Amino acid sequence: MVNRLRIALVLLTLVLVTALLLPAQLIFLWRDWPARRRLPRLWHRIACRLLGLKVHVHGMVETERPLMLVSNHVSWKDILVLGAIADVVFVAKAEVRDWPVFGVLARLQSTIFVAREEKRRAGEQANEIGRRMAAGEIVVLFPEGTTSDGNRLLEIKSALFGAATSALPASPTGIVHIQPVSIAYTRVHGMPMGRYHRPIAAWPGDVELVPHLLGVLREGAIDVEVDLAPALPYDAKSNRKATSRMVEGAIRAMLTARLRGR
Template identity: 55%
Template structure:
């Protein structure tokens, strides 16, 4: 485990100056370097990814996912260049806050209802700039065995994107992350908290327990994208995304081998 930590630290130190410069100068490289980091990190920590379906190539694109763990960041970040929407507290976390900033994360105050519109506008600007943004719509982490109800407020980012651009529509794509096996063996209902991190568990012990296992399988399923246009209702789109992600989660936990659809 010490070797993994040193390798991640060395990679971060090597890439960080270039990423900071790319962010400052707004180079396209700023999108690509975090993808490289996550791709290497997934291999180092033993996170084995299995993709079902594929992300759409059209932009603007808002990916709407379930959320179980810090490992979701690595898993999704290793699939494609993207950025995340995270609660504001993450910005102040040691190490993880720095990594989130290097990822070009947009931080939001989920409980600040008076700022919802302003925060949605900020996400909308990122969407219009061509960034694929990931919204963890549950607003918290689950135990990995179910999908929690989706919160609808930040779906307003799709509306904000349309207001601020010439685009006729924003693509909203449901995505499910499910942890299915450890060292080749099915996790099962009671074993899944090895990967899931439901907030009341301390982070570092959870991280170390994950690394000790050596190989964890994560299945990422992409649902059919939803066209969000001026006539769309954000609450209806949120409910549809929740239903699709829950269905995708059920397929993954049952071990279904079909493509997401």
């Protein structure tokens, strides 16, 4: 009974906070004011606090622009975590636009939607990401293309780095900065989570969203470790596949170290 009451209060508070911030964000989006990037960060911080996500950041977000953050992908909670530490914009699959609740929130954050199965639009979609980066927005890319079980890094798709190439012409230095990021869910109620309990935090694609969300709310105390490696310079001479391998190596090393408790 107490647990159900707490879950209800958390959801009600989150709805009220969203309702309070919504009018301002709609105005910011309409006027295209810089605050449209900052207000979602406040919402993400509040959401993390309400859901019991304790975010520990190691390293700093690169200050140079254009900037792309490239991260492993464990759960929908990754959006809240990264959105709480920087003013970012996400790249999401096109079907997310039509999801109840999450689709609306994604649109309010000016998420870039891509239809990965439409190969003919790949160049157009990469150009859109490139334009947003060139305009100074920090774009977050999840190059695995799906969520993992939280215990490993899936194969990185190097084709997604075409967006970095698209941003090069608008970069004043001719360089796009690509920063590897690792997200590791390590503890629940202060106790090491371990491989067996990682599903508490991880959200693989075959798990239904609502039961998983309720499970997270029931726990209410999950530690998240976010590691940021030094950014890699990417220019016209850079090799996409070589850069992809370097990014993959950096993310894998950071993720493995965190999951092993280092």
